[in-house]
Amino acid sequence: MATHSTRNVTLCLTAFAQLALVQGEGERAALLTGAAEGLRQRVGLRAWPLQQQGEAQMVAGIRQALGADRFDQAFAAGIQLNRQQAIAAARDLHSTSTAAS
Numbered sequence: 001m002a003t004h005s006t007r008n009v010t011l012c013l014t015a016f017a018q019l020a021l022v023q024g025e026g027e028r029a030a031l032l033t034g035a036a037e038g039l040r041q042r043v044g045l046r047a048w049p050l051q052q053q054g055e056a057q058m059v060a061g062i063r064q065a066l067g068a069d070r071f072d073q074a075f076a077a078g079i080q081l082n083r084q085q086a087i088a089a090a091r092d093l094h095s096t097s098t099a100a101s
Contacts, residue, residue, distance in 0.1 A: 006043050009083060010036040014051070016090040018058055026065040027074045028089070033059060034078020035086035041079070 017032035033055070040046065047055055063071040081089060 006039055006083070007045060009087070010039050010045070010047075011051075013039070013086055013090055014047075014055060014058075017062075021058060021062055021065070026062055027070065029058075029062045030066060030071050030074035031078040031081075031089055032086070033062060034075035035081040035089060036078075037075075038079035038081060039083060039086060 013032045013036040017029045017036070020026075020029035020032060046052075066074070078086070078089075
């Protein structure tokens with residue numbers, strides 16, 4: 001997470017989102033997924049083609065676990081996070097509501 005590469009940070013955020021989902025932390029998973037997407041959007045990146053299908057499946061799993069409304073809220077909050085906030089959310093193992101502040 002100490003890298004200066006947005007692509008690498010988003011890969012790490014996605015991995016932490018997958019971990020959060022497996023651990024039953026759906027809101028945190030949605031937040032981190034949104035954070036990765038927001039960072040990519042701001043610099044004009046897209047997920048690598050090999051990564052896109054896995055991310056789509058993960059997003060579907062998070063949405064199913066949380067329900068559409070809760071997913072949309074957490075994902076939207078994640079999109080608003082800057083790089084430092086996103087990294088802090090990934091490092092905070094017990095947070096499910098780290099919102100842009």
